[in-house]
Amino acid sequence: MKYHDAIVVGGGLAGLRAAIALNQHNVKVAVISKVHPIRSHSVAAQGGINAPLGNHPRGMYDTWEKHAFDTIKGSDYLADQDAVIRMTKEAAHCIYEMEHWGCPFSRTPEGRIAQRPFGGAGFPRTCYAADKTGHALLHTLYQQIIKFKQAAERKEMIIYEEWLVVELVVEDGVCAGVIAMDVMSGQLEALHAGAVIFATGGVGRIYGNSTNALINTGMGMALPYWAGVPLKDIEFVQFHPTTLLGKNILITEGCRGEGGVLLNNKGERFLAKYHDSKKDMEVAPRDIISRNIMREIMAGGGFNQSYVHLDLRHLGEGKIDQRLPGIRDICREFAGIDPVVDPIPIQPGQHYTMGGIDCNTEGETAVKGFYAAGEVACVSVHGANRLGGNSLLDTIVFGAIAGSNAALYIQGLEGKKGEGVLTDALKRAEEKINALGKSGGGEIPVDIKVALNKVMDNKAGIFRDASRLREAVNDIRILQERYQRIKLNYTGKRGNFSLVWALELKGSLDVAEAVVAGALAREESRGSHFRTDFPKRDDMVWLKHTLAYFTPDGVRLDYKPVNIGPFEPKERKY
Numbered sequence: 001m002k003y004h005d006a007i008v009v010g011g012g013l014a015g016l017r018a019a020i021a022l023n024q025h026n027v028k029v030a031v032i033s034k035v036h037p038i039r040s041h042s043v044a045a046q047g048g049i050n051a052p053l054g055n056h057p058r059g060m061y062d063t064w065e066k067h068a069f070d071t072i073k074g075s076d077y078l079a080d081q082d083a084v085i086r087m088t089k090e091a092a093h094c095i096y097e098m099e100h101w102g103c104p105f106s107r108t109p110e111g112r113i114a115q116r117p118f119g120g121a122g123f124p125r126t127c128y129a130a131d132k133t134g135h136a137l138l139h140t141l142y143q144q145i146i147k148f149k150q151a152a153e154r155k156e157m158i159i160y161e162e163w164l165v166v167e168l169v170v171e172d173g174v175c176a177g178v179i180a181m182d183v184m185s186g187q188l189e190a191l192h193a194g195a196v197i198f199a200t201g202g203v204g205r206i207y208g209n210s211t212n213a214l215i216n217t218g219m220g221m222a223l224p225y226w227a228g229v230p231l232k233d234i235e236f237v238q239f240h241p242t243t244l245l246g247k248n249i250l251i252t253e254g255c256r257g258e259g260g261v262l263l264n265n266k267g268e269r270f271l272a273k274y275h276d277s278k279k280d281m282e283v284a285p286r287d288i289i290s291r292n293i294m295r296e297i298m299a300g301g302g303f304n305q306s307y308v309h310l311d312l313r314h315l316g317e318g319k320i321d322q323r324l325p326g327i328r329d330i331c332r333e334f335a336g337i338d339p340v341v342d343p344i345p346i347q348p349g350q351h352y353t354m355g356g357i358d359c360n361t362e363g364e365t366a367v368k369g370f371y372a373a374g375e376v377a378c379v380s381v382h383g384a385n386r387l388g389g390n391s392l393l394d395t396i397v398f399g400a401i402a403g404s405n406a407a408l409y410i411q412g413l414e415g416k417k418g419e420g421v422l423t424d425a426l427k428r429a430e431e432k433i434n435a436l437g438k439s440g441g442g443e444i445p446v447d448i449k450v451a452l453n454k455v456m457d458n459k460a461g462i463f464r465d466a467s468r469l470r471e472a473v474n475d476i477r478i479l480q481e482r483y484q485r486i487k488l489n490y491t492g493k494r495g496n497f498s499l500v501w502a503l504e505l506k507g508s509l510d511v512a513e514a515v516v517a518g519a520l521a522r523e524e525s526r527g528s529h530f531r532t533d534f535p536k537r538d539d540m541v542w543l544k545h546t547l548a549y550f551t552p553d554g555v556r557l558d559y560k561p562v563n564i565g566p567f568e569p570k571e572r573k574y
Helices: 013-024 064-074 081-100 133-150 219-226 286-301 317-323 325-335 390-411 419-438 445-459 466-483 497-521
Strands: 002-009 029-033 157-161 163-171 174-182 187-198 237-244 261-263 308-311 344-353 356-358 370-372 544-551 554-561
Touching: 002 013, 002 174, 002 390, 013 029, 013 133, 013 390, 029 163, 029 187, 064 081, 081 390, 133 157, 133 390, 163 187, 163 219, 163 419, 163 497, 174 419, 187 219, 187 390, 187 419, 219 356, 219 497, 219 544, 237 286, 237 325, 286 308, 286 344, 317 325, 325 344, 370 390, 419 497, 445 466, 445 497, 466 497, 497 544, 497 554
Parallel strands: 002 029, 002 187, 029 157, 187 370
Antiparallel strands: 163 174, 174 187, 237 344, 261 308, 308 344, 544 554
């Protein structure tokens, strides 16, 4: 059994920022990541990170209050306003901190950090590094991690690369640590810790059509869910309007922020047809544009009844190469087209999870010593719909906060506790894995995964209704039963990714069940959750957070109030 003062699970932006905060408080920290940290899904973020710097000519009067209002309005008033205010107040400081650590932001002619328009924002406040902002931020934080690792006086930073956490260990409402597997050796370890922070990202791969990396299976939400921590607002799933046809690769909102337009099969900017996108057109919020793209396709305005065009040609080669070089590379490599001369075929795809592990503005959960940050968490700064540019901000702001608070918690502990429960958990995990290897069942995990993807794509997507959601509930329960009969083709220990995927599949199924249960119960339309049988928002009944609890018999739902602050809920108009 190994002991670390703190364990951070996840090597993306939120996890690395939490680890840095812990280390700054002289706490010994271990980072556990399924992949090398700079291959975490944060690296795929493209368009930018929000902060009211006022560097754009049209944004010089921007403030944190205006940023907060745009965020709360964009959330369809489901975001907790105290959390949003905290995030937006910290935004400028976070950007300047990243700049001072070396992040290569794009610049204005005057040398200031450049900003571009994004959907749902009253001002151009999205800071960016061309169209590789996540890549730039993640490398910047990883360089800080390396600095801490190599500093003579700070040799207390350990990274477990290609390790999978298989259990969050809790005893009497207190976190004791985790059980993790070294994927390359197959060895299970009990890792004892004073505090654990989860920063494992979203659950996009419960869907088939998703911009998410294959590592985003939902396991990071499933583990605390199984341990008794509720998932909050998990029914709210964001679909990005523009993903590359047939590849599900993200085509950044920055394309539209730079002036790109959406065209139907008649060459029309069709967003003008729809009342909620008529004013802001291509820089309307993501949920609105995604629905209107699908409406246009269903009305016969799509190409081959499946996609529309994103047109950048009028921007010119110079601007595309300066502001959107990665998008040009993606189009050339994966679609055989050049956006300088060709329109880009796009369709909406799953992109982000607004819901997640229920936590407060300090990153604290219902379990003492267990914290969460980033997309896996639901502080509730995004509510029912996230504005582009706020996810990267969320990771850095609340990653730092979770790390600092975990450090304070650790410093207040008296002695090490929980060794016994960790030993028991390790035995349990070993027995579970051995049972999988000896299973005589005939179900192939990948078949169940493909079936789950089809259920979520077809029955819990952009447009939802009671009939299809009930079918989805039944379908997922059948898949859960099939999971009990899975068989591994390879049972060796070393580098057994079949085992990894089988273990994670259980998490995907149970989190998907929570998504569908929450969506079926919420009989209204709000933000990304659109019910065709309940097309209106209903604040009298549904201005509240969903809490999903795991039970052996299925999902148990409860609710709690939204924290309302200075911004009174009202109709969301653009």
